[in-house]
Structures are given as C-alpha cells and as structure tokens.
Amino acid sequence: SGSDTNKKMAGEEAVNYIEDGMIVGLGSGSTVNFMLKKLGERVKEGLKVKGIPTSIKTERLARELGIPLIESVNIERIDLAIDGADEVDNDLHLLKGGGGSLVREKIVDEASDKLIIIIDGLKKVSHLGAFSLPIEIVPFGWKLTEIQIKKLGGIPTLRKKNDEIFVSDNGNFILDCDFGQITDPQQLHYKLKLLTGVVETGLFVSITDKVIIGRNSRVDVLHR
Numbered sequence: 722s723g724s725d726t727n728k729k730m731a732g733e734e735a736v737n738y739i740e741d742g743m744i745v746g747l748g749s750g751s752t753v754n755f756m757l758k759k760l761g762e763r764v765k766e767g768l769k770v771k772g773i774p775t776s777i778k779t780e781r782l783a784r785e786l787g788i789p790l791i792e793s794v795n796i797e798r799i800d801l802a803i804d805g806a807d808e809v810d811n812d813l814h815l816l817k818g819g820g821g822s823l824v825r826e827k828i829v830d831e832a833s834d835k836l837i838i839i840i841d842g843l844k845k846v847s848h849l850g851a852f853s854l855p856i857e858i859v860p861f862g863w864k865l866t867e868i869q870i871k872k873l874g875g876i877p878t879l880r881k882k883n884d885e886i887f888v889s890d891n892g893n894f895i896l897d898c899d900f901g902q903i904t905d906p907q908q909l910h911y912k913l914k915l916l917t918g919v920v921e922t923g924l925f926v927s928i929t930d931k932v933i934i935g936r937n938s939r940v941d942v943l944h945r
C-alpha cells in the first residue's frame with residue numbers, strides 16, 4: 722500500500738544515521754520493522770551495533786535479523802533511538818502507543834542522546850488528538866483510574882485484543898482516551914501523569930530531534 726512504500730522509505734533512510742559502534746534504541750511498529758530489515762542487511766555487511774529493543778515483538782524480529790542486542794539491565798547510555806509514532810505535530814511533539822509499547826519506548830527514547838522518528842506523511846498533523854491517546858495504567862482498580870481520567874475530560878476505552886483485555890509487555894492495561902484536539906500536550910501529560918493509577922501516557926513532548934517523513938515517493942527531514 723502507499724503508506725507501506727512511504728514507511729519503507731522513511732525506515733530505510735533512518736538507517737543512514739546509524740554509525741559503527743553505536744548503541745541504538747530500536748522502537749516498535751510497522752515502520753520500525755522496515756528500518757530493522759535494512760539494519761539487519763547492514764549488520765550482515767559488517768556494521769557493528771548493539772540494539773536495545775522497546776518491545777518483545779521488536780526483540781523477536783531483531784533476533785531473527787541477526788541484530789546484536791544488549792540486555793536492558795546493562796544499558797547506561799543510548800547513542801541514537803529510532804521509533805515510530807501515531808501523530809507528530811508542528812512542534813515535533815508525538816502521540817504514541819498505538820502498538821501498546823509506549824512505556825519501554827519512552828524509557829529508551831527520552832534516555833537516548835538523539836531521537837529520530839520515522840513516519841509516513843499521513844501522521845504529520847497540526848494538532849495531536851485525532852488519534853485517541855493511549856495511557857498505560859495499573860490493572861488494580863482500573864475503573865477508578867478511568868473515572869479520574871474522565872474528570873480530566875477524556876473518554877477512555879479499555880483496549881481489547883481478540884475480545885480479551887490487552888496486556889502490555891509490562892503486565893498493564895491500556896486505556897485509549899479521546900481528549901479531542903490536544904493543544905497543550907505538556908499540560909495534559911502532566912495532569913494525567915499525576916493520577917496514581919497512570920503508569921505513562923503516549924504524549925512524547927520535546928524529546929524528538931529529527932522526523933523522517935516518507936511522502937510523495939520521497940523523504941523529508943524535519944528538525945526541532
């Protein structure tokens with residue numbers, strides 16, 4: 722599909738920013754999967770990298786592709802993280818979590834010296850919020866947390882997968898919350914993060930260095 726072509730272009734362009742000897746944060750999602758396939762080729766050609774995966778699905782694919790991985794407990798710094806996003810606004814703030822990996826993604830992405838986001842053009846928006854905001858919450862008392870989120874103006878939906886409650890790699894639930902247009906992502910993130918049952922939100926504010934956009938059969942690069 723058109724967006725696959727765009728995702729592939731963006732993903733493969735991002736690999737050009739990976740230098741020999743780097744520790745690289747490996748994001749999650751279908752755009753990142755295109756990046757991983759290209760990175761696997763470069764590793765076969767001799768590129769020396771160590772990857773830190775942000776989800777079990779990324780870990781599996783990276784292993785399949787022969788990309789050397791480092792244990793998360795041993796990680797002390799990350800040179801470059803490459804990740805996808807569901808929406809990117811004009812200040813390069815992100816709405817992420819569509820794939821359910823937002824907690825490990827944010828741990829890696831915010832710790833990294835550099836963060837490159839790879840998207841197809843459809844995800845570049847003027848304001849975040851057309852896509853519901855994923856919020857990872859503790860399963861205990863999840864309906865009480867849901868009530869707190871409603872008080873902040875959100876309309877939460879418990880994420881399901883094949884009619885079962887979706888459980889993240891960290892054993893938590895995810896509420897996909899409609900807040901309408903999000904004009905101040907920092908403020909909304911802070912308010913949500915204060916709620917006891919909230920583990921993390923999909924608002925990645927002021928941490929992106931570069932966005933590589935695949936659109937109209939070319940790649941555009943945006944800098945913060």
Ligand code: DER
Nearest residue numbers: 750751752805817818819820
């Ligand atoms: O969950 C996430 O934040 C992922 O990055 C994901 O939403 C990006 O999705 P895609 O690359 O499959 O479109």
